[in-house]
Amino acid sequence: MEQYTYADEKAVEADMRSLDFLAECGIDWLSDSHPWGGETEKMNALGAGDKYAPGDWVLKFLQHARQRDVKIVMWPTMNHTHPWWGKGAPFRTDKPEWLMTPKTLDGKPDIIKQRAGRANCFANQPFFDWLSRINEAGLATGYYKAWAMDGSFFGDGGWFTTIIPADCASDQHDHLPGDSNYACQRALDQLISGVRRNYPRMVIFMCRPPMDLGVWSLRNVDACFTLLESGTPPSHVAAGDEIRKWSRVRVHHHFFPHYLDQPLLFPSRANRRAPPNWSSEKLDYILLSALSCSPNQLYYLPTKTGIPGTDKAELRKWLDWGRKNIAYLQVRKDLPEWPAAGNVDGSAHIVGDSGLVFLFNPHAAALSGEFALTADGIGLKGEGPFSITQEHPAAGRAQTARTGETIRWEVPAQSAVVLRIRPVKSRLTTP
Numbered sequence: 001m002e003q004y005t006y007a008d009e010k011a012v013e014a015d016m017r018s019l020d021f022l023a024e025c026g027i028d029w030l031s032d033s034h035p036w037g038g039e040t041e042k043m044n045a046l047g048a049g050d051k052y053a054p055g056d057w058v059l060k061f062l063q064h065a066r067q068r069d070v071k072i073v074m075w076p077t078m079n080h081t082h083p084w085w086g087k088g089a090p091f092r093t094d095k096p097e098w099l100m101t102p103k104t105l106d107g108k109p110d111i112i113k114q115r116a117g118r119a120n121c122f123a124n125q126p127f128f129d130w131l132s133r134i135n136e137a138g139l140a141t142g143y144y145k146a147w148a149m150d151g152s153f154f155g156d157g158g159w160f161t162t163i164i165p166a167d168c169a170s171d172q173h174d175h176l177p178g179d180s181n182y183a184c185q186r187a188l189d190q191l192i193s194g195v196r197r198n199y200p201r202m203v204i205f206m207c208r209p210p211m212d213l214g215v216w217s218l219r220n221v222d223a224c225f226t227l228l229e230s231g232t233p234p235s236h237v238a239a240g241d242e243i244r245k246w247s248r249v250r251v252h253h254h255f256f257p258h259y260l261d262q263p264l265l266f267p268s269r270a271n272r273r274a275p276p277n278w279s280s281e282k283l284d285y286i287l288l289s290a291l292s293c294s295p296n297q298l299y300y301l302p303t304k305t306g307i308p309g310t311d312k313a314e315l316r317k318w319l320d321w322g323r324k325n326i327a328y329l330q331v332r333k334d335l336p337e338w339p340a341a342g343n344v345d346g347s348a349h350i351v352g353d354s355g356l357v358f359l360f361n362p363h364a365a366a367l368s369g370e371f372a373l374t375a376d377g378i379g380l381k382g383e384g385p386f387s388i389t390q391e392h393p394a395a396g397r398a399q400t401a402r403t404g405e406t407i408r409w410e411v412p413a414q415s416a417v418v419l420r421i422r423p424v425k426s427r428l429t430t431p
Helices: 009-024 040-045 056-067 110-115 125-139 181-198 236-252 283-293 309-324
Strands: 029-031 071-074 144-147 203-206 223-225 345-351 354-361 367-372 386-392 398-401 406-411 415-423
Touching: 009 056, 029 144, 056 071, 125 144, 125 181, 181 203, 236 283, 236 354, 283 309, 283 345, 283 354, 283 415, 345 367, 354 367, 354 406, 386 406, 406 415
Parallel strands: 029 071, 071 144, 144 203, 203 223
Antiparallel strands: 345 354, 354 415, 367 406, 386 398, 386 415
């Protein structure tokens, strides 16, 4: 979709066709593909008393999204109007005293050296108040059902958030001279909590810096961009394994609740100049890998080149299935084995005495996975007996077991299995 400012009405109509494509796939949310609706020049020119309001072409796109019931995520930036494009600039060029002035550029990456003096200091109350008001104006239009902040304290695209602490030598801002990192983090927390306070039903979706700063920066956040953003292998089996592995890293090493994370499917960042290669093979494997990780899904789809109709139907099928089973997907207990060659890994999603178990076998031959029908094993409560029924890939296989028993289940080669667990209801008989 369009990455920059709409050049003409044809560009808007092309993105409207992309919206149609997404709706056909069952996608019901879209994060705007260009910050501030792509209207970079307008953002560069905003002054003291101005408000942010989408222009006519952006409004046409937003109105079409509303007609297709695709909710749009407002995508603002922190201290540079478009960190990913050369025509971006600091906000409020009439206020040079608001600029971040690094104490030293020694040892800094070239991109930060190039941006020196070209981004607003986020730990500066007058700028913070102005930016908060601009964000509020955009949300007040009513076209956005979600809000996502992105960028970094340096004004770049966000690659150096935790590697290099922010430093600003100005003695006019609300931080110690030369030590602005902590003050910037607190300011970002205040911006997020302000959106939550003023729009309690707004979905808040964070990218950088919070995705790198850790779970304590996500107290008012509903979903967070994944760490696995640089691309996954072209094979859907290998990609599914990578998604599950990094999701476990987030949960077990970074202490992220799984329901905040957003597994990323079909990323094209590895080769951004060429259209992403699309494969229909093992599509269910990558989709179920992501659904087993989190109820939040994030897909990069080739909306201009398209995909086969059967694959659109497959996407819609599993998204609809996920919505029906959302209560189970919001809880997760990982089975002991991690994704690896020769292993069957998986996760349990149990509420009380019923739920789902996912099993994944990336191996070239069939393997068996196992789990115990216990609270420690899969989070199952109740005394049973329980029925264990296979729903995918081939429905119908079933068995009955009691609490405490270990279930062993064969998983076909390079396949995902979905099992449903339910208590067996007793049948009263009469003589």
